[in-house]
Amino acid sequence: MENEAQFTVDLGNLMCFNPHHHFPSKPSSREELVKECLEKGTELVQIIANNLFNLPSTESVDGPLIKLPPPTTRLPREKPLPKPKAPTKWEEFAKARGIKNRKRDKLVLDEQSGTWKRRYGYDRANDEENIPIIEAKMTDEPGFDPFAKRLSDKKNRVEKQEKNRMQNLKQAAKVGNLPSHVQLAATALPITGTQAAPKKASKHDLGKVAGIAVTATASGGKFDKKLQGEKPAQQPKKFRKFLPVAEGTGIGSQERSQTERILNSLISKNSHEILNVDKAISMYNVKKEKRKNQKGKSSSTSSKLKPKTKPQKKFSKKGSSKKEKAK
Amino acid sequence: MLKVKTPRNHRVRRELEKRAPKLVENGKKTLILHGTKTSGVLNEVLKEIYHLKKGKAVKFSRKNENIKPFENGGETSLEFFSMKTDCSIFVYGSHSKKRPDNLVIGRTYDHHIYDLVEVGVENFKPMESFKYDKKLAPLIGSKPMIAFVGEGFENVEELKHFKEVLLDLLRGEVVENLNLVGLDRVYVCTAISSNRVFLSHCGLRLKKSGTKVPRMELVEVGPSMDLVVRRHRLPNDSLKKAAMKTARDQPKKKVKNVGDDAVEGKIGKIYIPDQKVGEMAVIDKSKGVKRERREAKLKKGDHGHVSKKQKEDST
DSSP: OTTGGGSEEEGGGTEEEETTOOOOSSOOOHHHHHHHHHHHHHHHHHHHHHHHHTSOEEEOSSSEEEEOOOOOSOOOOSSOOOOOOOOOHHHHHHHHHTOOOOOOOSEEEOTTTOSEEESSSTTBTTOGGGOOOOOOOTTSOTTOOHHHHHHHHHHHHHHHHHHHHHHHHHHHHHHTOOOTTOEEEEOSOOOOTTSOOOOOOOHHHHHHHHHHHHTTSTTTTSSOOOOTTOOOOOOOOOOOOOOOSOOSSSSOHHHHHHHHHHHHHHHHHTOSSOOOHHHHHHHHHHHHHHHHHHHHHSOOOOTTTSOOOOOOOOOSHHHHHHHHHHO | OEEEEOOSSHHHHHHHHHHSOOSSOOOOOEEEEEOSOOOHHHHHHHHHHHHHTTTSEEEEEEEOTTOOTTSSGGGHHHHHHHHHHTOSEEEEEEOOSSSSSEEEEEEEETTEEEEEEEEEEEEEEOGGGOOOOGGGOOOTTOOOEEEEEOTHHHHOHHHHHHHHHHHHHHOOOOOSEEEGGGOOEEEEEEEOSSSEEEEEEEEEEEEOOSSSSOEEEEEEEEEEEEEEEEEEEOOOHHHHHHHHOOOOOOOOOOOTTOEEETTTEEEOOOOOOOOOGGGSOOOOOHHHHHHHHHHHHHHHHHHHHHHHHHHHHHO
16 A cells, blocks of 8 residues: 555554544544544554564464564653662772672581581571680689670671661662662651650640630630541530429528528628628627736736727638637 | 661562562553542443453542642642552543533653543443454453554644553553464544544454465444543653653673683583482382393293193103
8 A cells, every 4th residue: 555654653562553544524424434434443453463473473382472572652651760779888888999799608617516507597607606605815804794795796786787777778768769668767756965855745635735725716616617536525524413493382491502502602702891790799798808807817007008909800701710610 | 766667578578669660660550530520421431441451450439529630739639549559540530511521531750640631522332332243352451452543643732642642541561572362452543533533442353364464354342432632731841851761771681601602602501410329219110120020931931831841742
């Protein structure tokens, strides 16, 4: 066909594109249109098939296998290109010094038992921890424990290694080069000086604080929009005792005592000026008599010189209750 | 204080490595979801697209109200889903009075929206409405052939973009070896007018022809629909440059143990482990013994017969 050269064929994607077909602007009936489309499609598919079947094929169990060329149409990637792994501190050092990694044997001769044991792992050769006796050197102080020292040495080495590993990972994370299976997560806030890290607020505390904050609204937080999962604020429990509805005619005794109690407490709170005259008089008289008796015993001095004992003004139930308490 | 989090089992580790950015990428997965309102037609369309791409597609069944791909804020949910399901193409269906039977096909780069095409679906015919010989039904997961017809794909910018998106959506994985027996489906996309594309999924019938190339015959099998391009958003230039960046051709994989000799050509070494003679299994000699015994018996028997005969003779 004369148009074949003008078709774009992308074998890697099994695609063929005919840019030259012009559809009549006035579309014929739908079926005709569909038929035409399929015809054109068949043409293109035939071209793809021609190209495919002419590729060198190898025989396999399921049928002829062909090796497809890579696709020619460029399509965008779904993820950015992977960055090359940044060398770690050791790798840089080794490169600078020209240190090459040498291959080691899996089995090493264990001097103590004379057998071949693995280089690391369970039951390893030349294991430092298995030595039962360590001879003391002249430079050791008495009471020096070499086994403990070995343990602490190992611990220090492990910590140093962990620190170095963390440094390497942090460096990689800065560049954006973290290996895909590693994530760095912040665990706790850094310790600032002598202050300990602030404790995380517990659920209970948060709820309490939220409740306090909510009561700052005019309606006491009753109509506030709640977040998903937020429970309504718990009211502090109040135990109210309600009097029986009917207790006889007029005001019942319970009601009377309740109202009396309320009134008394109200009055006592606000009763700086209230004076119980009868009581004041009787108290004054009692005191006077007492003094008279005392006077009779002691030397006579004119009452004028004596400081006038004023009757105690603040006579209130409160005052009397205080006196009672004092007694 | 930083802590290193690594996966605690190998399964998770392998999954993470699958999702990591690679030089040669895995095939793109498709995410199919819909918005608050969908029509019956749209539901069918989404279902069929999912079936066509079974294995490499994820279909969400719930309504998603806060996804509006063409608006600034409405993309965050899509990006989140893309990250969680590791899908880089999505098909979002919605139906409204202004845009009936609307499909938004979009691609993501690094889990951020790369480009979008909005199309309306018309004249949709589902798979069930086609009658054909069941033997021609394409298998799930087979690599399709794609045919684009029409000058619209070359001249109209929207259709050009749409062609690229369709190619990305419809092609399966990029493979190196293909079994010719497994060619059984074709997608035919024709640009009927400057904004309308007719998409049809057909099965293949290979007919004998004189040469080794069989004659192709298309049989309409699957869904066919008219797609009217409504809106589209092209990627911005810097993003496009970043996404289209390909690494230089990979350095050839180093083949071990192969060397070249000027005289002899390609040479390699064969390593044979030492034979442990003491530990080799002893062969089952029982049958051999029987045969030996049989032969010995025969020999003896000859003599014996002769002697017997002789005896008889003698007597």
